[in-house]
Amino acid sequence: MTIRAVVFDFGGVLFDWSPQHLYRKLIADDAERQWFLDNICTQAWNTEQDAGRTLAEATRTLIHQHPDHHTLIQAYYERWHEMLRGELPDGVAILEALHQADVPLFGLTNWSAETFPYALANYPFLQRFRDIVVSGELKLIKPDPAIYHASLDQVRAHLPDIQPGEVVFIDDVAGNIEAAVALGWQGIHHVSAERTAARLRELGVAF
The missing domain is CATH 3.40.50.1000 (HAD superfamily/HAD-like)
Incomplete structure (x- = not known):
């Protein structure tokens, strides 16, 4: 055919595209950075936004779950364009x-x-x-x-x-x-x- x-x-x-491109600037230690992306701002969490959840709701919900990581979570979509190398x-x-x-x-x-x-x-x-x-x-x-x-x-x-x-x-x-x-x-x-x-x-x- x-x-x-x-x-x-x-x-x-x-x-x-990779979150690593941004978070290398924010978390210097490789193991710490990987832990954050594996456990906080995960690919599964990002996929929910690809499926239609708003960025504001996603960010708010995750910050509520992990308030100690507020600044790093906020950066994910505020500086999203830095992930697109x-x-x-x-x-x-x-x-x-x-x-x-x-x-x-x-x-x-x-x-x-x-x-x-x-x-x-x-x-x-x-x-x-x-x-x-x-x-x-x-x-x-x-x-x-x-x-x-x-x-x-x-x-x-x-x-x-x-x-x-x-x-x-x-x-x-x-x-x-x-x-x-x-x-x-x-x-x-x-x-x-x-x-x-x-x-x-x-x-x-x-x-």
Whole structure:
């Protein structure tokens, strides 16, 4: 089956995002910093914001639970842009090459609706996408099948007769790829740009 659209995840594929980038400035000791990110401002806590919880509610709730860490918790979203170190050039190079080859491009990202506008305003390569599904806007999150259905509906708004097997999804989280494949999509677990580019060509995508 011919691939007619490519859907990209963002973090770890196109963006170098990590709380470590900010908290290295705030907690000098490696072990102490890792403990804080594993036990206070955890990835699971951040994921709730990607799923639609407001930043204000998330911050308030966590400070109530851990008042001794008030300042460090407050910094998470006040200085969130410092976690977004920049683009991943190799991943963006694939995106640009696909764009030059007129391959229809779409985004499907777990991202807070409140922080995503910063990325949209500061990273012009996001204009390459015909449409982007942002989890925080839908209050759905990968790997929930519902967000993949929403993404496919979005693709079909541009390519009305496209079938799931004609869509390939690129994500750095294996479980997110497995969820897409279970719905009939093609999937590429992004480990390196070289492997992703090679797999796209194996699927017949010319770029």
